[in-house]
Amino acid sequence: MSVFPRWRSIRTLVRTTLRYKLLLLVLFPTLLAMPATLGLTIYWFNSFTRDNLFLKVKSDLAVTRHAFGQMQQDHATALQRLTDSYSFRLLLTNGDARGLQNELKSLIDEEGFTFVHLTDELGNWLYEESLGSRGSSKPSPLTNRAMRGRPSAALEVFTPDDLQREDPALIERMRVPLADEPERAYEDRTMVMRAVYPIRDFGGQILALLDGGIALNRNNTIIEELRDRVYGPATLPSGGVGAIALLLDNVRIGTNLTIGQQDTALGTYVSTEIRDKVLGEGSTWVARDLVGQQWYISAYQPVFDADGQGIGMLQSSILEAPFRNAHYRAAALLLLIFIGVIALATWVVLRGARSIFKPIEQMANLVRATQAGVDRRMGKIDSQDEIGELAVQFDSMLDLLQRRNHEISRAAEQLEAKVEDRTRELEQKNTDLERTVSLLRETRQQLVMAEKLASLGQMAAGIAHEINNPTAVIIGNLDLLVAELGDAANSVHGEVDMIIQQVDRIRYIVDGLLQFARPSSPSDNTDIENVNINRTVKDTLVLVRHAVEKGETTVHVQLDATRTVRIRRYELQEVLINLLLNAARAVSAGGVIEVITADWEQQGVVISVKDNGVGIAPEKLGRVFDPFYTTDTRHGTGLGLSVSYGLIRRYGGEITVESELHRGSVFQVWLLEEPVLADQRVGAEDFGENYTDRRRNHERDYI
Known part of the structure; x- marks a missing residue:
């Protein structure tokens, strides 16, 4: 029986006292919403962190792909620099086999090529007979493109027989021991970054091809260079590890991924799911990836050969543990900040709540409704203090504002109509002005031409009159001279004809001047x-x-x-x-x-x-x-x-x-x-x- 009187007492306090109203209105939603809000915030934070990690590793993969492509272009450019060099051209012109081989060896040492050969269009090696070496390069679409004048670079897969062509020792060096593969102990295929560049004579004809390649199996230099380009200083948190891997089919043939304290993931496989997604569908795969006993956030992308066939994958990974630890620390800090902010906000709201809260909230709602175009008023409120007076004045101000808006709308409509009328008048006047200017320009040109013709006509008449008389005398005396000389004039008959022709030419010019000067x-x-x-x-x-x-x-x-x-x-x-x-x-x-x-x-x-x-x-x-x-x-x-x-x-x-x-x-x-x-x-x-x-x-x- 004692519960109901207490409940009635609390209810009376809430209904009659604003303090308890605000206490209930503020604390009840706060206590109810805080756990849900905190849970949503942590969930969002986890999703945001995961998405950012996936986005970062995907971006890192794009940088890796670009850097890998740039390395291919750099090696192709190295071949071009050699073919364009004066010393190489001179050695090739002189057929100096020893000097050419020295140049090729220097290129191999400086640029890290596994092999470089001068070949003909069939891939047969040139200028190597004196060194006791005769052979041919592996047939490739790159050779055909180069013979058509297109330098090309691409990835290719070399079999042990293809490596035998180059150097038998490469077969053993390129083998990659396979992990957890009872049926096959080694991956004996080799991925090669190959480039073929045509060599032209001064007439543009192709003399030979420069064929170079870099074996990528167990090539730590390439992997480390890619890692340094992608994961440079300040790109990872403290303790973070960034790794790059190059895969032939689904086998890692070059990587700095570790599966222990010292062992690398060389020779390990990726899952069938990743292989089907990347090589089967040609898509990019981004997710958590277990390598050995460590979790990585990895991104995979296919790599293609010269024919556009997928032959392997490029992997970019970051170790998950440092990011996960940083995430947990941030989540704990966020939780503490959230609890502190909620507690502080509750205290401030409880301390600052007064009887003006509800009327002010009504005014705020009224302002938002007015902005949305809704015609609403505060009306009568149960308050006789300054808040009540403010509500009355607020309604009066809204009424005045509404009248002003109607007046402004009418004035704007009238102004818009006037602007349209003025615009039409200006457009018509501009059209008339453009027509008048065009007519004046053409008339001026005609007047200038007429003035020129008139002035030059007067001058031409005088010149023609002065020239006609001497030419008539010349022709008359020339005819008399020919008649007097008789047969003796035959020896200068050509010269006489030339004089007559030139006089006729003078007459033709004079006639033109007269016609110009005295038109009908x-x-x-x-x-x-x-x-x-x-x-x-x-x-x-x-x-x-x-x-x-x-x-x-x-x-x-x-x-x-x-x-x-x-x-x-x-x-x-x-x-x-x-x-x-x-x-x-x-x-x-x-x-x-x-x-x-x-x-x-x-x-x-x-x-x-x-x-x-x-x-x-x-x-x-x-x-x-x-x-x-x-x-x-x-x-x-x-x-x-x-x-x-x-x-x-x-x-x-x-x-x-x-x-x-x-x-x-x-x-x-x-x-x-x-x-x-x-x-x-x-x-x-x-x-x-x-x-x-x-x-x-x-x-x-x-x-």
């Missing part, structure tokens, strides 16, 4: 006719046939134009002759020139002259239409393209050029079906901009 009036439409573009192209090809055939050039013609254009036929023919002659001079023997005509949308016709010649450098491309500028100083005067450009522009057309150095050039003549003569042209706003855009769009489609 832009408004004069005399002789303008409807010209069949395809027929004009055919007639022009007949005129330049001699120049084209002289260079053994092939001309491909594709005449797809169906429209006629109004133009002076002889002027268009002059433009085509200039373009075809330039193309014929640009191509080498056997080159190709393509002439293509096509309709230019609803505007007119485009004529393309394309060659696969030397092309024009980018820095020279902008000057090809300048008067007197030429890239062919042997034949050109520099007037052909400038005159052609002026003729086409006179009819409102355009000549464009694209060129790539050493790939060829393409000139395109754009002709309007109905010409727009100089005094009939409209402004850039009405014609130039639309004309340029249409021509560029068609040019992209055409190309």
